Amino acid sequence: MTDVKTSPGFLHLHALNGGGEWLHMCIKHRETSAYLMEVAMLDDLVVDAMIEEDTRSRVRVLDDGIMVLLKAMHVGQDMARPEDMVSIRIWIDKTRVITTREADVDPILALHQRLSAGAGPTTPGEFLADLIEEHLDEVDDHIEELEDAVNRIEGLVGTHQTEAACPNMAQTQSRISGFLRHLGPQKPVLEHLSRCKHSLLSERERTRIDDGLDQLLRYLETLQNLRDRVEILNDQVARIQDRQLTRSSFVFSVVATLFLPLGFIVSAFGVNLMGVPFEGHANGFTILMVICLALVAGMLVLFRWRKWF
Known part of the structure; x- marks a missing residue:
C-alpha cells in the first residue's frame, strides 16, 4: 500500500509486527473514496460506510474481512463531553x-x-482488540468524572444549595445522556464480535473483546445509575424549592393578615371628621399605639395556639 502516500487523504502507514499493514486515511478528501474503491478494492457498501460523515456504531462481517464503526473520544478532550465523540471506522482483513x-x-x-515505538499489535485481529481496549479505557476516565460531578451535586443538594446545584445538574445530566446515546449502540457491536467465529479473530481476541463488552456494560449500568441519581436529586431540588416558596408565601400571608386590621384602624383614625375616638385626649396617640400592639400580640397568640406557624 505504499502507493497511497501520494493521496491527499493519506495520514500514516504502519507495518504490523506480524507482517500486515495499517493504513490510516482522512475522509475529508474525495480521493480517499476513490482509493478505497479502486486500489484497496473494498466492497462499495464498505467504502460508503468508511467515508460517511455521520455514522452510528455498527459491525459488518464479510467473508474476506470485518468492518467496525465506533464512536471514540476526540483527541485532547479534558472534560467529559460526549458531543465531541467522533466516528472511527475500521476495516480488517488477512493482511x-x-x-x-x-x-x-x-x-x-x-x-x-x-x-x-516498535510495539503494538501484530495482526489485524489483535489491532481491533487493542483499539477497543484503548477506546474503553479512555471512556473510563470520563465516567469517573461524571461520578465525581454527581457526588458534588448530592453534597450541594444535601446542604440546600439549590442555586449552585441546578446549573451543574443540567450540564451533568446532558453529558450522561450523551454518553448513553453514543455508547449504547456499541453494545450489540461488541456482542457480535465476541461471538463471531471468523478466521480473523482468534479465541484470545474474541475473549478480549468479550472482556471489553463486560467493561462497556458496566459503563452503561453506571451511566444509567447516575441518570437515576440525578433525576432523584432533581426531584429533591423541586421539593426544596416548593417548601421554600410555600414558606415565603405563608410569611407574606401572615404579615398581610397582621396588617389588615391595623390598616383599618389607622384608616378609621385618619379620616378628617368630627367624633374620631380620642380626638381631644392628650394621650390619644399613645392609646392608639397600645391598641394596635395589643391587637398584633393577640393575633400572634391565636396563630400559635392554632399552630398556623
Missing part, C-alpha cells in the same frame, strides 16, 4: 488494517505511538 476518520481520536493516536 491489512484500514481506518478512516474525520478528526483525530485518542485510541488511534495511542496505537500510532505504540507502533512508532
Whole structure:
C-alpha cells in the first residue's frame, strides 16, 4: 500500500509486527473514496460506510474481512463531553488494517505511538482488540468524572444549595445522556464480535473483546445509575424549592393578615371628621399605639395556639 502516500487523504502507514499493514486515511478528501474503491478494492457498501460523515456504531462481517464503526473520544478532550465523540471506522482483513476518520481520536493516536515505538499489535485481529481496549479505557476516565460531578451535586443538594446545584445538574445530566446515546449502540457491536467465529479473530481476541463488552456494560449500568441519581436529586431540588416558596408565601400571608386590621384602624383614625375616638385626649396617640400592639400580640397568640406557624 505504499502507493497511497501520494493521496491527499493519506495520514500514516504502519507495518504490523506480524507482517500486515495499517493504513490510516482522512475522509475529508474525495480521493480517499476513490482509493478505497479502486486500489484497496473494498466492497462499495464498505467504502460508503468508511467515508460517511455521520455514522452510528455498527459491525459488518464479510467473508474476506470485518468492518467496525465506533464512536471514540476526540483527541485532547479534558472534560467529559460526549458531543465531541467522533466516528472511527475500521476495516480488517488477512493482511491489512484500514481506518478512516474525520478528526483525530485518542485510541488511534495511542496505537500510532505504540507502533512508532516498535510495539503494538501484530495482526489485524489483535489491532481491533487493542483499539477497543484503548477506546474503553479512555471512556473510563470520563465516567469517573461524571461520578465525581454527581457526588458534588448530592453534597450541594444535601446542604440546600439549590442555586449552585441546578446549573451543574443540567450540564451533568446532558453529558450522561450523551454518553448513553453514543455508547449504547456499541453494545450489540461488541456482542457480535465476541461471538463471531471468523478466521480473523482468534479465541484470545474474541475473549478480549468479550472482556471489553463486560467493561462497556458496566459503563452503561453506571451511566444509567447516575441518570437515576440525578433525576432523584432533581426531584429533591423541586421539593426544596416548593417548601421554600410555600414558606415565603405563608410569611407574606401572615404579615398581610397582621396588617389588615391595623390598616383599618389607622384608616378609621385618619379620616378628617368630627367624633374620631380620642380626638381631644392628650394621650390619644399613645392609646392608639397600645391598641394596635395589643391587637398584633393577640393575633400572634391565636396563630400559635392554632399552630398556623
